[in-house]
Amino acid sequence: MAEVKEINKKNSQLKSFFIKNIVTIIFIVITIIGILLSELSFTFIVNELINRISRNSFLVLSLIIPILAGIGLNFGIVVGAMAGQTAIIMVTYWGITGLKGFILSLIFAFPFAVLFGYLTGKLFNKTKGQEMIAGLIVGFFANGIYQFVFLYLVGTIIPMKNTVMIKPDGVGLRNTISLCGGDYPDGIKYALDGIFRLNLFYFMIIGSSLVMIYAVYKILKNRNKKYIPVKSSGTYITYIIIALVFIAVSIGVLVSGSSLAMLKVPVITLAVIAVLCLFNVLIMKTKIGQDFRTVGLSQSIAKVSGINVDRTRLIATIISTVLAAWGQIIFLQNIGTMNTYGNHMQVGMFAIAAILIGGASVTKANVRHALIGTALFHSVFIVSPTAGKTLFGDAQIGEFFRAFVVYGVIGISLGLHAWKKRAVSRL
Amino acid sequence: MNNGYVLQMKDISKEYYGNKVLKGVNLNVKAGEIHCLVGENGAGKSTLMNILFGMDVIHSTGGYEGEILFNEKITEIKSPKKAMELGIGMVHQEFMLIPEFTITENIKLNREITKDNVISKILGDRLRTIDSKRMNDDARSALDRLDMNIDEWVRIVGLPVGHMQFVEIAREIDKTKVKLMVFDEPTAVLTESEADNLLKSMKKLASSGIAILFITHRLDEVISISDNVTILRDGELVKTLVTSESSVGEIAELMVGRKVDILNKEEKNKKQVKREVILELKDFSVHMPGEEVKNINLKIENGEIFGIGGLAGQGKVGIANGIMGLYPSNGELYLKGNKLKLNDTNNSLENGLAFVSEDRREVGLILDSSIELNIIFTALNIQNKFLKKYLFFTLQNSKKIKKHTDEMIKKLDIRCTSSKQNVGKLSGGNQQKVCIARALTQDPDILFVSEPTRGIDIGAKKLVLDLLVELNKELGMTIVMTSSELTELRKISDRIAIISEGKVAGILKPGDSDKKFGLMMSGTKIKELQEEVI
Ligand SMILES: Nc1ncnc2c1ncn2[C@@H]1O[C@H](COP(=O)(O)OP(=O)(O)OP(=O)(O)O)[C@@H](O)[C@H]1O
Numbered sequence: 001m002a003e004v005k006e007i008n009k010k011n012s013q014l015k016s017f018f019i020k021n022i023v024t025i026i027f028i029v030i031t032i033i034g035i036l037l038s039e040l041s042f043t044f045i046v047n048e049l050i051n052r053i054s055r056n057s058f059l060v061l062s063l064i065i066p067i068l069a070g071i072g073l074n075f076g077i078v079v080g081a082m083a084g085q086t087a088i089i090m091v092t093y094w095g096i097t098g099l100k101g102f103i104l105s106l107i108f109a110f111p112f113a114v115l116f117g118y119l120t121g122k123l124f125n126k127t128k129g130q131e132m133i134a135g136l137i138v139g140f141f142a143n144g145i146y147q148f149v150f151l152y153l154v155g156t157i158i159p160m161k162n163t164v165m166i167k168p169d170g171v172g173l174r175n176t177i178s179l180c181g182g183d184y185p186d187g188i189k190y191a192l193d194g195i196f197r198l199n200l201f202y203f204m205i206i207g208s209s210l211v212m213i214y215a216v217y218k219i220l221k222n223r224n225k226k227y228i229p230v231k232s233s234g235t236y237i238t239y240i241i242i243a244l245v246f247i248a249v250s251i252g253v254l255v256s257g258s259s260l261a262m263l264k265v266p267v268i269t270l271a272v273i274a275v276l277c278l279f280n281v282l283i284m285k286t287k288i289g290q291d292f293r294t295v296g297l298s299q300s301i302a303k304v305s306g307i308n309v310d311r312t313r314l315i316a317t318i319i320s321t322v323l324a325a326w327g328q329i330i331f332l333q334n335i336g337t338m339n340t341y342g343n344h345m346q347v348g349m350f351a352i353a354a355i356l357i358g359g360a361s362v363t364k365a366n367v368r369h370a371l372i373g374t375a376l377f378h379s380v381f382i383v384s385p386t387a388g389k390t391l392f393g394d395a396q397i398g399e400f401f402r403a404f405v406v407y408g409v410i411g412i413s414l415g416l417h418a419w420k421k422r423a424v425s426r427l
Numbered sequence: 428m429n430n431g432y433v434l435q436m437k438d439i440s441k442e443y444y445g446n447k448v449l450k451g452v453n454l455n456v457k458a459g460e461i462h463c464l465v466g467e468n469g470a471g472k473s474t475l476m477n478i479l480f481g482m483d484v485i486h487s488t489g490g491y492e493g494e495i496l497f498n499e500k501i502t503e504i505k506s507p508k509k510a511m512e513l514g515i516g517m518v519h520q521e522f523m524l525i526p527e528f529t530i531t532e533n534i535k536l537n538r539e540i541t542k543d544n545v546i547s548k549i550l551g552d553r554l555r556t557i558d559s560k561r562m563n564d565d566a567r568s569a570l571d572r573l574d575m576n577i578d579e580w581v582r583i584v585g586l587p588v589g590h591m592q593f594v595e596i597a598r599e600i601d602k603t604k605v606k607l608m609v610f611d612e613p614t615a616v617l618t619e620s621e622a623d624n625l626l627k628s629m630k631k632l633a634s635s636g637i638a639i640l641f642i643t644h645r646l647d648e649v650i651s652i653s654d655n656v657t658i659l660r661d662g663e664l665v666k667t668l669v670t671s672e673s674s675v676g677e678i679a680e681l682m683v684g685r686k687v688d689i690l691n692k693e694e695k696n697k698k699q700v701k702r703e704v705i706l707e708l709k710d711f712s713v714h715m716p717g718e719e720v721k722n723i724n725l726k727i728e729n730g731e732i733f734g735i736g737g738l739a740g741q742g743k744v745g746i747a748n749g750i751m752g753l754y755p756s757n758g759e760l761y762l763k764g765n766k767l768k769l770n771d772t773n774n775s776l777e778n779g780l781a782f783v784s785e786d787r788r789e790v791g792l793i794l795d796s797s798i799e800l801n802i803i804f805t806a807l808n809i810q811n812k813f814l815k816k817y818l819f820f821t822l823q824n825s826k827k828i829k830k831h832t833d834e835m836i837k838k839l840d841i842r843c844t845s846s847k848q849n850v851g852k853l854s855g856g857n858q859q860k861v862c863i864a865r866a867l868t869q870d871p872d873i874l875f876v877s878e879p880t881r882g883i884d885i886g887a888k889k890l891v892l893d894l895l896v897e898l899n900k901e902l903g904m905t906i907v908m909t910s911s912e913l914t915e916l917r918k919i920s921d922r923i924a925i926i927s928e929g930k931v932a933g934i935l936k937p938g939d940s941d942k943k944f945g946l947m948m949s950g951t952k953i954k955e956l957q958e959e960v961i
């Protein structure tokens with residue numbers, strides 16, 4: 001009898017785990033099928049994935065704070081991306097390249113992003129409950145202004161002359177701007193990525209070793225404490241075992257001399273992303289983080305307890321916008337060419353789709369959701385054209401599938417949110 | 428001028444959308460005084476307190492007229508923040524707790540203790556780290572002062588309402604520098620012993636010089652604790668009395684404006700008739716945090732009023748919640764001999780069970796919908812009532828809905844402007860009546876009511892209880908009533924089960940002695956009891 005109950009309990013736990021993570025699980029399955037169908041080499045996929053994770057994670061991570069502060073999915077990060085691009089246009093025009101150019105563009109982007117974030121936040125406060133639509137519209141509206149400035153004002157009112165960036169008729173920026181690095185650089189390409197690249201498997205060995213040291217430290221600490229630790233020593237032992245497996249695999253690959261052994265990772269970029277993850281975690285442990293959570297869970301209670309709700313939401317929006325601006329700069333230094341009028345457009349949709357795939361929702365998000373989501377979303381992106389080709393004989397189908405994924409996942413998630421809101425108890 | 432008043436509210440008037448709910452009310456409170464505020468449901472008590480606390484509902488609906496003096500200075504209280512800065516604490520009628528937060532986090536809401544870190548030194552105080560250890564310590568000591576032995580790191584979600592109320596109170600107690608504390612019906616959700624506990628704490632607070640404004644519908648509490656009492660009726664000040672020169676009867680009369688029958692201890696002693704069993708619980712357990720039910724066996728008979736009583740936290744609240752599938756349960760349920768599926772609310776509703784929850788905010792009402800919709804909601808969705816077929820379409824039969832709702836409003840004396848008014852705009856007690864109306868609309872075979880008279884004034888209380896009896900007698904409806912108030916259980920029930928430590932301590936008749944009830948509630952088993960009686 002007792003055993004049956006125990007099993008029942010386990011079953012229901014398993015079931016609720018599945019239900020909670022259903023989106024993520026579906027995408028893991030899709031990814032695996034896609035990889036099998038695509039017939040791409042494993043080396044290629046891994047390489048692409050490293051690239052895309054290091055390029056996109058920062059943008060996706062910028063979404064977390066507004067979700068926790070109850071604003072929801074911040075479609076307004078598009079204006080952050082515009083701030084980032086504006087800064088890049090400035091440094092490229094002034095011919096400041098490489099790391100110096102990169103850092104300067106972070107600095108230049110800051111005031112723009114704060115301003116844009118402030119305005120967006122003000123609007124969000126005026127449209128409470130409709131922030132997501134408002135954010136979407138802000139993106140379209142700002143895009144109009146952006147185009148007006150860079151297509152028309154540049155070369156007429158804004159004095160910019162004589163560069164390859166300007167269209168031949170002297171008015172407006174060209175469609176694409178090269179950010180190339182290298183010996184004769186004209187931009188910030190690989191300014192961050194290129195600082196230090198390390199072999200993927202060395203990186204994994206070092207990383208796993210650090211995890212192991214941390215786990216051992218924790219186990220020793222747990223032993224000395226009397227109260228019940230947050231994570232049991234068993235959990236840490238699992239960490240150690242996983243780390244050992246990673247190390248073994250890495251050594252195996254290195255020794256075998258397969259083409260995988262040539263893969264490299266941009267260590268500094270990953271470090272920057274790690275710092276941002278840490279920032280997202282740590283800020284929630286501060287007073288302002290607690291305010292974000294309070295406001296996110298109940299605006300009315302926050303207000304009654306004396307929290308300045310509007311200000312808190314404003315800060316959350318500004319932080320998100322600034323991070324998005326920097327995220328876009330990191331993205332572009334990896335890509336190496338800027339599509340002046342196109343790059344920012346999809347930023348919001350893609351980042352939001354990614355974090356949702358990772359298991360976030362309109363009201364719930366964390367670093368894990370962002371990272372897992374980025375990895376899964378981009379895996380699907382990498383494999384879908386070729387998978388489409390093998391499956392339907394047409395790479396275009398894969399392209400359709402991508403678009404379907406992005407809009408589908410956002411649509412479903414918004415639908416679920418609305419449904420949950422309406423699904424008041426039936427009593 | 429030094430008259431010792433902490434608070435003076437002068438000639439306060441308030442209109443909600445042209446509906447005058449306060450008409451020139453005066454209220455004076457001295458330091459160290461316990462001042463009660465009483466009045467029928469909808470008399471304007473909460474509104475007056477909301478004005479005092481600078482609540483948003485007041486300012487977003489055109490503010491108020493009149494003057495507030497705090498510490499003898501004219502003060503404008505524009506926001507709760509301002510009120511708190513002045514030293515006003517308030518336990519709201521509706522819970523102001525965030526369910527996802529722990530008890531500590533709720534107690535320390537926006538008063539978190541923080542410590543410096545590298546970044547906060549540069550970028551400012553809002554980036555200081557939360558010091559959860561010290562917060563937990565503070566929360567612990569506040570809870571201890573209220574004799575609450577619940578862990579401070581537990582989340583609010585799933586706690587029984589009685590505990591939630593104490594968390595609210597702990598939050599106010601934890602505030603230092605409070606000069607005036609407002610309690611808006613804190614005892615409504617508490618059992619008698621919990622309420623006693625609270626009253627004791629209030630006395631302690633008052634003796635330390637804090638002024639206390641206390642709203643309650645329990646007039647015996649008014650008599651036992653207050654120094655003065657102010658009575659409101661329909662938004663008008665009726666009278667302020669010195670409590671020691673008054674009586675329950677006088678206060679009640681002033682409140683309602685006519686003589687009222689006070690619920691007295693007259694118990695009913697029906698003849699015991701043998702009836703069929705309609706609902707049987709076998710080895711039934713419910714996992715409701717703080718109100719666990721452990722392997723109980725009960726037989727509820729067709730056509731009876733079955734009372735469930737007991738102290739808070741002993742499990743009486745869990746039974747109905749478990750049967751309705753709101754909290755996970757196991758064991759067996761037999762409805763009219765057929766096995767009933769567990770943990771399936773829809774199924775329970777479809778099988779003719781209806782429930783008035785003790786927690787109306789969480790599972791009871793859709794606040795931003797009309798009274799009409801709230802009343803017919805379940806009947807419409809589960810039983811397809813109030814629908815009309817037009818060729819291929821099924822539409823709501825609005826005429827029928829209106830007629831039914833108006834009937835309910837009249838029957839339960841719901842004070843509202845019309846049946847289209849949003850439930851969120853009703854006073855607390857009137858919201859409770861809407862919950863009852865909804866359950867009645869389902870025409871259930873068995874009606875579970877938990878704390879049906881919570882937050883309802885004495886006049887309306889009689890109305891609700893009479894209605895339950897009427898339903899039982901005239902329609903033969905089986906009623907299972909869970910209540911913390913023994914008086915009302917004994918007044919209308921045929922049999923009363925006392926729950927203690929998650930188990931049935933025994934089943935008593937309403938006519939049994941007070942002593943028997945008291946002993947059984949404190950956990951004495953029926954066998955020992957019988958020995959005592961002999
Ligand atoms: N937000 C609101 N909008 C419109 N009317 C309101 C609102 N809040 C309260 N009212 C009305 O004001 C009147 C007084 O309500 P109030 O909540 O002050 O009553 P109360 O004395 O606290 O009653 P109870 O004992 O039931 O809590 C009621 O008629 C109510 O319908």
Ligand SMILES: [Mg+2]
Nearest residue numbers: 473520854855
């Ligand atoms: Mg009230």
